[in-house]
Amino acid sequence: MDFVCAHAGRPAPALTRRDVARALLAVPSGVALVALPDLRREMLAAGNPLSRAFWESAKAVLSSIEAGQATVGDVQRWLESTGTEPILMTPSYFVWPEEDERGPVATEMYDRLVAHLEERVAAGEIDPDALVTGDREARRAYEELQEQWLGTPLPDGRVPGFAVSDEQDEELFNAWDEEEAFALSELQRIMAELPKQPETPVEELEAAAARLRVLLALPGYPSNVLRACAGFEDRPLPDDDTELWLSVAAGIAGPISDLSEGGDVLEEFVDLEGELSQEDTVLANLCAIQHADWLAGVAALARMGPGVLASPERMARLIAESEDIDVDEHAEDDLDTTESLFASVVTLWGYLGVVDEDDVLTPLGWWGLPKALERAWSPPAE
Known part of the structure; x- marks a missing residue:
């Protein structure tokens, strides 16, 4: 429990399914499987039991990882079924950058979307149990909710999806310019010799x-x-x-x-x-x-x-x-x-x-x- 709370930066009563899932995936699958029963009991004692469907899905996914059968897509889909994990690629083909490749804007927007999804779960608009059991309607609604948020202007006027794409474009152009400048300097050096x-x-x-x-x-x-x-x-x-x-x-x-x-x-x-x-x-x-x-x-x-x-x-x-x-x-x-x-x-x-x-x-x-x-x-x- 201490590890999960430290990993999520929240006390046990405030932990979400996403927090627990990400912590379980942050350690070797065998270690996570061994710790799962104790973690479930500690969450119950903290007044935040989550649901039977979540714990069963966690055991199934971790067992599949340990057996070498789970794909990256399987694990990502399970993480998304927690109800507060942004979809990696939306139906309109918006793709979030990998976590270690996100710039300040992408990081901010990602965190904002997580907070938005947490609010929707608390309001009952997202049913994580339906997501984790593969309910197609629940998944479709989950995708549409995120699509709508990405295309809706924030109070400061920025549209999240465009803001992230613009930042990625700027990073790409800067990297291209640097590569071009280096190539030019090397060409000039070679010609001078x-x-x-x-x-x-x-x-x-x-x-x-x-x-x-x-x-x-x-x-x-x-x-x-x-x-x-x-x-x-x-x-x-x-x-x-x-x-x-x-x-x-x-x-x-x-x-x-x-x-x-x-x-x-x-x-x-x-x-x-x-x-x-x-x-x-x-x-x-x-x-x-x-x-x-x-x-x-x-x-x-x-x-x-x-x-x-x-x-x-x-x-x-x-x-x-x-x-x-x-x-x-x-x-x-x-x-x-x-x-x-x-x-x-x-x-x-x-x-x-x-x-x-x-x-x-x-x-x-x-x-x-x-x-x-x-x-x-x-x-x-x-």
């Missing part, structure tokens, strides 16, 4: 830019993807050849926008059994490549110079063998995944003249790829 700096291949750049202007004026793939990558869907092409080429090359490493919506885009999006279009597949592949993989691949090409093979398979190998990034031993399926992602990249590089028809790095690619990455990872000008 090259024994010979790439020179601008003026004639190749002018010819590539001319081809690119014609290509970007055409409908369909790959023009629509390249326009989206560079953010040219809603703005005119720059007059300067270098600016044009680097904008598109940088966009491949960091796409600026999605494809322009038109027709039945929404209908296609919600068709879960339908296949992605070629354009959507290519953009998805570009967005899935990590900063470290871009850094490792482009750094290797920069060191080796024009004439080196830059096929998707070769890029995957260069990344796996790179000493510029921390990587575990690449399994064959990891190499296959990287090769698949870079298949889209190398194809687009071909339209820019980064590689030739044999996927060999050109002088233009040697000069332009590091500059394109630097542009993609640099903060936007104020």
Whole structure:
């Protein structure tokens, strides 16, 4: 009892089913099973007996854990059936962060919801015994109650669900910015250490830019993807050849926008059994490549110079063998995944003249790829 009270931060008469369940799960299942009868008697003596259904469910779950039969989902569902544990993922797909990953806002909102659920249990609006015995109507009402709370503004105007999501988004963006800044600094260090700096291949750049202007004026793939990558869907092409080429090359490493919506885009999006279009597949592949993989691949090409093979398979190998990034031993399926992602990249590089028809790095690619990455990872000008 002392452990449960300390774990919950409450005296025995105020303990909830959730408090007891979380304490039981905080120790080895065998220890919890042995302690269960004594704990039940002590709770009864404290005037807080809980219910027979709860104690039977606790014994069943702990026995299942001890036997190695319980899944994480089984345990989570049991914890939620206490009536005051927030649902990990609601029917509308709101997901609470793991406890050790919650920021201040998520922690506050989680605690507020627990308190709200405790009030509803005390008011008789939640029946924990019905939840623990698997009553579907009780579960549905429990889910709806939480959905409603997550979408209802607090007195200070914040909507709990949005507040938690906004905090998670901010944390994600901050982590992304930090990763990007580190990758940029490493790229600049590597380029500064090259024994010979790439020179601008003026004639190749002018010819590539001319081809690119014609290509970007055409409908369909790959023009629509390249326009989206560079953010040219809603703005005119720059007059300067270098600016044009680097904008598109940088966009491949960091796409600026999605494809322009038109027709039945929404209908296609919600068709879960339908296949992605070629354009959507290519953009998805570009967005899935990590900063470290871009850094490792482009750094290797920069060191080796024009004439080196830059096929998707070769890029995957260069990344796996790179000493510029921390990587575990690449399994064959990891190499296959990287090769698949870079298949889209190398194809687009071909339209820019980064590689030739044999996927060999050109002088233009040697000069332009590091500059394109630097542009993609640099903060936007104020």
